Amino acid sequence: MVDETKNESKPDQPHEQPRAPEPARTEPKPAESRPPAGRPPEGRPRGDGRGGEGRGGDGRGPREGGREGGKRGRRGFFRKKKVCRFCVDKVDYIDYKKPEQLMTFIQERGKIVPRRITGTCSRHQRWLAEAIKRARNIALMPFGGAR
Amino acid sequence: MEERLYDLIFICRPATPEEEIDKIIGTLENAVTERGGKVEKKEKWGARKMAYRVMRHREGYYVLLVVRASQGDTVHELERRLKVNDAVIKYMTVRLDEAMKRQKRLQQRREHKAARRPRGPRAGHGHPGAEQPAAAAQQQQ
Numbered sequence: 001m002v003d004e005t006k007n008e009s010k011p012d013q014p015h016e017q018p019r020a021p022e023p024a025r026t027e028p029k030p031a032e033s034r035p036p037a038g039r040p041p042e043g044r045p046r047g048d049g050r051g052g053e054g055r056g057g058d059g060r061g062p063r064e065g066g067r068e069g070g071k072r073g074r075r076g077f078f079r080k081k082k083v084c085r086f087c088v089d090k091v092d093y094i095d096y097k098k099p100e101q102l103m104t105f106i107q108e109r110g111k112i113v114p115r116r117i118t119g120t121c122s123r124h125q126r127w128l129a130e131a132i133k134r135a136r137n138i139a140l141m142p143f144g145g146a147r
Numbered sequence: 148m149e150e151r152l153y154d155l156i157f158i159c160r161p162a163t164p165e166e167e168i169d170k171i172i173g174t175l176e177n178a179v180t181e182r183g184g185k186v187e188k189k190e191k192w193g194a195r196k197m198a199y200r201v202m203r204h205r206e207g208y209y210v211l212l213v214v215r216a217s218q219g220d221t222v223h224e225l226e227r228r229l230k231v232n233d234a235v236i237k238y239m240t241v242r243l244d245e246a247m248k249r250q251k252r253l254q255q256r257r258e259h260k261a262a263r264r265p266r267g268p269r270a271g272h273g274h275p276g277a278e279q280p281a282a283a284a285q286q287q288q
Contacts, residue, residue: 022218022238090257092254093247093249097154097156097211099198137239138156138237139201139207139237140197140198141198142199144199
């Protein structure tokens with residue numbers, strides 16, 4: 001997988017370099033505009049950032065830019081590719097007895113963070129949800145906000 | 148019946164004296180061995196803060212037992228004993244053996260893959276002349 005993405009991203013770098021400074025200028029925006037990040041899943045079959053962006057760099061870039069541009073007056077935005085952290089670490093079992101690790105995957109009010117935000121793959125998200133729910137059951141993690 | 152592996156966690160009131168906790172663990176262990184099972188691990192995590200209040204307590208004394216049970220009613224009996232005991236404020240049993248099996252399987256698959264990888268790229272691609280430099284460049288990165 002790693003090799004694939006590298007292969008794809010290489011030829012695209014010349015395309016992206018001229019665009020790169022733009023998002024840097026409007027840096028606070030991407031963090032706020034997270035919900036839109038989850039919006040166009042139809043456009044990208046794989047759902048993970050750069051693969052889709054790299055391929056459609058020419059055809060799709062302007063369109064998306066235009067969509068965003070209505071708000072911002074600037075076209076093009078740069079999305080960092082999210083990788084499943086558990087896949088990187090090659091995790092085979094998510095232990096519910098280690099709440100310190102699971103705590104990073106819940107929100108302030110105790111909600112499980114959706115995977116469109118964390119980038120966790122579906123399989124690991126499933127295991128993660130199971131682990132968090134078990135941990136909640138035995139009072140290792142909060143149901144609501146931590147008190 | 149095949150053997151099953153369980154995590155048994157229970158929480159005692161923080162004020163419970165240590166001897167009583169040991170006594171509880173002892174009776175549970177007895178119940179397991181009576182039924183032909185085995186306690187594989189005993190861990191006393193000690194008093195720690197709970198994420199929410201349980202029966203008005205903010206802290207609890209956590210104990211973890213890993214139980215290998217060969218009879219179906221083992222867990223039932225263990226939970227019954229925990230329910231009856233006043234010092235225990237919360238308990239949970241989790242079946243582990245299937246997750247462990249899955250974990251083992253995934254690990255094996257990964258090892259297989261790792262063993263296969265060295266000659267993978269060269270054998271897989273059609274034109275070695277064109278592919279090899281690219282592969283070499285990727286490895287350097």
